Amino acid sequence: MTTASFPEHSTGADWQRAYDPKSVKWNFYDRDVIPMWVADMDMPVAPVIAEAVARRVHDSRVAYPVRGRTPLVEAILGRLATRHGLAGLEHDHAIFLSCVPGLHATARALTTPGEAIVVQTPLYGPFLDAIATARVTRQDNPLVRGTDHQYEIDFDHLEATVTPATRVLMFCNPHNPSGRVWRRAELETVADFVLRHRLWLVTDELHNELVHDGPYIPFASISPEIAQRTITLTGPAKTFNTAGLSIGIMVSHNRELLNRVRAVTHGLVQEYPNVAAEAAWLAAITTPEADAWHRETLAMIGANRDRLTRFLAEHAPAVGYAPSQGTYLGWLDVRAYPWAEHPADYLKAHAKVGLSDGTSYGPAGAGHVRLNYATYPDILEEALARLAPHLAL
Ligand SMILES: Cc1ncc(COP(=O)(O)O)c(C=O)c1O
The missing domain is CATH 3.40.640.10 (Type I PLP-dependent aspartate aminotransferase-like (Major domain))
Structure with a gap:
């Protein structure tokens, strides 16, 4: 069900398992869109905090x-x-x-x-x-x-x-x-x-x-x-x-x-x-439990950042990009693409990935999208598979 509209690009990941009925992140877009916009992680809070x-x-x-x-x-x-x-x-x-x-x-x-x-x-x-x-x-x-x-x-x-x-x-x-x-x-x-x-x-x-x-x-x-x-x-x-x-x-x-x-x-x-x-x-x-959670989570986010960096180098050479030094946000300059005027709308409609549009960060953000990769590696993989054909040029 989750990826039925994109069988040719799907990794088969059960990405909807991260669905959170109470979060704005997961309820802003339609259910077939992978949400990678607002700055929340998909991972649950450390048990010791809960x-x-x-x-x-x-x-x-x-x-x-x-x-x-x-x-x-x-x-x-x-x-x-x-x-x-x-x-x-x-x-x-x-x-x-x-x-x-x-x-x-x-x-x-x-x-x-x-x-x-x-x-x-x-x-x-x-x-x-x-x-x-x-x-x-x-x-x-x-x-x-x-x-x-x-x-x-x-x-x-x-x-x-x-x-x-x-x-x-x-x-x-x-x-x-x-x-x-x-x-x-x-x-x-x-x-x-x-x-x-x-x-x-x-x-x-x-x-x-x-x-x-x-x-x-x-x-x-x-x-x-x-x-x-x-x-x-x-x-x-x-x-x-x-x-x-x-x-x-x-x-x-x-x-x-x-x-x-x-x-x-x-x-x-x-x-x-x-x-x-x-x-x-x-x-x-x-x-110490929260400290361990933090270290593990940061390692996962860091690995996701590296995966995004490799993916863009291999599949999206026209994207202007530098790996984030901090945060879990990738900032992609997509001005080279014909759909750059409304990139988040385009990628939501055509790739079914929900990103933040650069214009919400001021005029200097036009032609950019922000991708939140604080998610599980297989969900990131599914999102990248969906984005790949649109970023290929
Ligand atoms: C730089 C920055 N400041 C502030 C906030 C929101 O802060 P708060 O929820 O504490 O108001 C965010 C949320 O993403 C943020 O990225």
Whole structure:
């Protein structure tokens, strides 16, 4: 049933076994389309996380939680310091807020309408929405392709883009949709730009533990000066596949800066976490079982990335592509194809694979699709078999 319309290209994989009746990923397209769009994994959450949530609810301990220096806050800040070198954060340098609300809150708190925010595009759509909703001007500094097709920041264009109205630089590391993991030299150059122009830096580091070619370097760890101008957003949603639990954290070494954001979220967003999500995140970052799950999952994703890279080299030489250094997202430049104007629509209709269209990442994303390969290898194989005849040229 699953692949009846494509017998000639099917691998025979039982790809519908990953069907999740409760997820948007699996219920957005028709049932004959393999969904490889929204950034959720097909793999179930680590059992130890599911058990932690169940235990918390089963114990009937769902009252308003303790605040301040809780085990979860200690664990998050400890992990940022010891694993990633982001030291010096105290418990009152943090606000629980998932990342998209964090983008909106910071855009509004750090600007007034008519001012400007600069971004590197293409970029995860909610950044663009947050800027529009804050009624500020968006200044795009399109990323450029290096010789190996990997995106690079155009620093000359960045200098030419900034104006006296610019207040904030919003950044994404690892970068969605391209999967770039920014190197220290790149971060230092952006930091220098931010400091010279006296901007604020908002950096979304939600994919920070999905890194294949690292290291991931937290932007705020670059220098004490940049830390004072930076708000970092992160959370467990991508690393541990817990997006539906809606939890994240906003941290900054600059309490005053956090208080400006607090003034926007005050009364709209609770400062304490949802207790089920709190239990999940604590289990995710404090148990060896979750650590093992993370390592295995990252290995599977890395192997999928390599498979996608080989597939494109062998079967789709006209696709512009560089392997993701982080995330589980492949960013495919399909401008060489006759159907490039609406590539996701075309591939959904003709290959029955559901991808994200590049235009949702800003004008620089036109003629691209984003492919989420956080799935089982045989499901990826089935999707690639379906795509192959359309990418052959
Ligand atoms: C870069 C980035 N930021 C934020 C989000 C969503 O974050 P949240 O669910 O915490 O609002 C995503 C989801 O894919 C993402 O890729």
